[in-house]
Every structure is written in structure tokens, then in C-alpha cells.
Amino acid sequence: MSHDFLVDPSVIPPPGLETVATPLVAGRGGLRHWAVWACARTIADAISTLPVDLLQVSPEGPVPVDSLPTMLQQPSAYADRVDWLSQVMIALLTTGNVYGLISSRDRNEYPTQINLVAPGAITAQIDAKSGRKVFKGPNGRTFSNEQVWHRTGLVWPGEVVGMDPITHFARTVALGLDAEQYGASFFSQGAHPTAVAHTDQEITQEQAQTIKDRIKRAVANRDIAVLGAGLELEPWQSSPNDTQLVETIRTNAAMVCAIFGVPPEKIGVSVGTAGSVTYANREQRAQDFLNDAVNPWLVRLERAMSEWFPRGKFVKFNTGGFLKSDLKTRFEAYRLATGDKPWMLPSEARAFENWAPIVGIDTPEPSVEPSDGGDQ
Numbered sequence: 001m002s003h004d005f006l007v008d009p010s011v012i013p014p015p016g017l018e019t020v021a022t023p024l025v026a027g028r029g030g031l032r033h034w035a036v037w038a039c040a041r042t043i044a045d046a047i048s049t050l051p052v053d054l055l056q057v058s059p060e061g062p063v064p065v066d067s068l069p070t071m072l073q074q075p076s077a078y079a080d081r082v083d084w085l086s087q088v089m090i091a092l093l094t095t096g097n098v099y100g101l102i103s104s105r106d107r108n109e110y111p112t113q114i115n116l117v118a119p120g121a122i123t124a125q126i127d128a129k130s131g132r133k134v135f136k137g138p139n140g141r142t143f144s145n146e147q148v149w150h151r152t153g154l155v156w157p158g159e160v161v162g163m164d165p166i167t168h169f170a171r172t173v174a175l176g177l178d179a180e181q182y183g184a185s186f187f188s189q190g191a192h193p194t195a196v197a198h199t200d201q202e203i204t205q206e207q208a209q210t211i212k213d214r215i216k217r218a219v220a221n222r223d224i225a226v227l228g229a230g231l232e233l234e235p236w237q238s239s240p241n242d243t244q245l246v247e248t249i250r251t252n253a254a255m256v257c258a259i260f261g262v263p264p265e266k267i268g269v270s271v272g273t274a275g276s277v278t279y280a281n282r283e284q285r286a287q288d289f290l291n292d293a294v295n296p297w298l299v300r301l302e303r304a305m306s307e308w309f310p311r312g313k314f315v316k317f318n319t320g321g322f323l324k325s326d327l328k329t330r331f332e333a334y335r336l337a338t339g340d341k342p343w344m345l346p347s348e349a350r351a352f353e354n355w356a357p358i359v360g361i362d363t364p365e366p367s368v369e370p371s372d373g374g375d376q
Contacts, residue, residue: 025173027120030094030166033176035256038267040093043260043293047301048085051318053354054309060357061347062316071308072315076115077103087116089297092153093260095119096162099135100149110308114149124150124160133160151304169259176252183245199231261292290322318354 031037052072055062075084091098099122100114122143127134135143135150152162166173203211211231254271257264263285264271298317305315320330334352337344346361 025170030173033173035253039260039262044086044089048082053316057312096153096164179249
């Protein structure tokens, strides 16, 4: 098929066009796109490496438990928490769903081990007779809701299966793969010469080959190329179409970033007229990444993981690491918020840092009246 639409903005691909790379997008194929891989890796790494606390509700406020239960250290027989969460996020980001088999429970029926399964091995559906969610596995095997741990990203109303972002944006991902393939062919398969030799004389094909061989030998040996009369060697210059190809790849990567909520600069994509990176805008970019790409998933994970424990206990990720470089600013903000005209309690400030409460910290110390020390 023609790739004109990749380099010529006047050539628009027709609706429903299946590009060369479209068949490669299904399943994990979407990760062949470098920007998809980069976004998925960045989000998965950010979430899976966050510290996790199990908090207990108390009259003084949430209190971290003394030691993390096994489920928050080794949730699977095959992976610790970091690797397990990374796999969870890769599945959610690329397929919109994650499935795991609950292999063991404690005496109160809370799960103590969940082994994740490959995307596509199990799928959820509503049973027509009972109206309950059931799971279909290989060879038509059916699993109950009590046997499978299933979580989703965005879900279409009335359905129980999460929407697959790679499938929904298959054309966008395929366009990026096609552009990369076209560019690779352009440069690696000799789709353009490195230089052009001009002459104002008529020469035969044999003479042209001789001239080319001599120039190639001189260039290969880093020697000086001596040209005859009327012969001129001109380096190859990129055409507007070459520039358009680069812009297509960059724009496509920015589109992928928008799909995942990742700031383009986070994965090395320059967009617009971005200025120099300063401490202030780097901090803001980190906050944008936390708000747009990480926090929505953290809320879902915290709710899902809190279901593993009795009522009154809940899981909380500590995101303070995202803004470690701004620790001084955070503490200054706490000082102002709890100072002369307070609008925040000291216990609330400690809760933001997932620190254990201090009994009586919110009770102001009684002021000491100066005693009359004059002579009687």
C-alpha cells in the first residue's frame, strides 16, 4: 500500500483504512510501538515501586499496622508485590482488564494468594440465567466470582469487561508503527543516496559506476575525493517529505501520551515550543503525571486491595516519593496551615505523610500566665 499519507499532509487516509501494522496491534502487539511501551513502563514502574501501608481505623485517626501482612509483600506464588503490581498495571494499561486466580484464603475467607493469568486466558461475562458475573476460561471452563480476582479500567455502561485502549486506538498505534517501519526502510535499505554526483558531460553507465566506486573508496578511507572537470559532489539534503515523516512520528507519539495521560516530555517527546526545564516546571510536570496518569489507578488499586482485609483496615499508597525534591516546600506549607491562623490540624498534616498519629497533638498547650514577681 502507499505510505503517501505519512509524509504528505494533503493525502488523508480513507475512513476504515487498515494500515500495514494493524494486524500487529492486537494483544501485546501494541507494545511494539515505542511510545506505548514507554508510557506503560513509566506508569507501571511508578505505581509498582510506591511504598504501601495498611492502615487501621482508630479514634485518633488511621494508624499504620506494625508489619505488612504477607498479601502486601508476596501476593502471588510467582511474584512479590513490586513484580505483581507491575504485571497488574501492564495488563490494565494494554487490555483494560486484569484477571487472577485466588489460590488460597485465610480462615475468614480473605484471599492470601492471587496468581495472575495471561490476558485473554479468562474473560468475564454475565450469566444469562442467574444474572451474576461468571468467568470463562480455556476449553469452556467456567469459574465463579469467588475463584477469580478481576479488576478493570474504564468500563462501558452495562458491561463488565474493561475497554481495551489498544483496540480502541488501533489506528493510532498502527500509524505509528507504519511510520517507524517506513522510516527504517528509508534509512536502512538505501532508500536514499548519501550524496549525489553531478556532471555537465555525458557519461556512459560504466563510467558512472567507475566514478561512484572511486568516490565510495575515498569516503570509506576518509581520504580526499579528487573529482574531474565538470564533476560536482553534493551531500544529500533531507526533503520536506523527510521532515514530515519525523513530525508524523513525533505527533503520533504525543497522541499516544494523551491516551495514557502521560506528559510527552516524560518519555522524551518534545512538543510545541517547550522552554527550558526548570525546577518549578519540573515539579509541575511531576504533579501532572501524578494527577493524570497515576492517581486514577491508585484509587482503583487501593479500593481493590483493601477488600483483602477486614472492615476497618484499608490500603494506602504513599505518593510522597513523587515530590521528594519538594520536601521543604511541603513542610513549610504544613507550618503555615497549622500556625497562628490554622486551617489544618497537625494530625491531618501527619496523615498526609502516612505518619502514625501522636496522642494530644491537636490539643494546644495551655498558656502560662506570668506570675506577679513584684515586691510585696
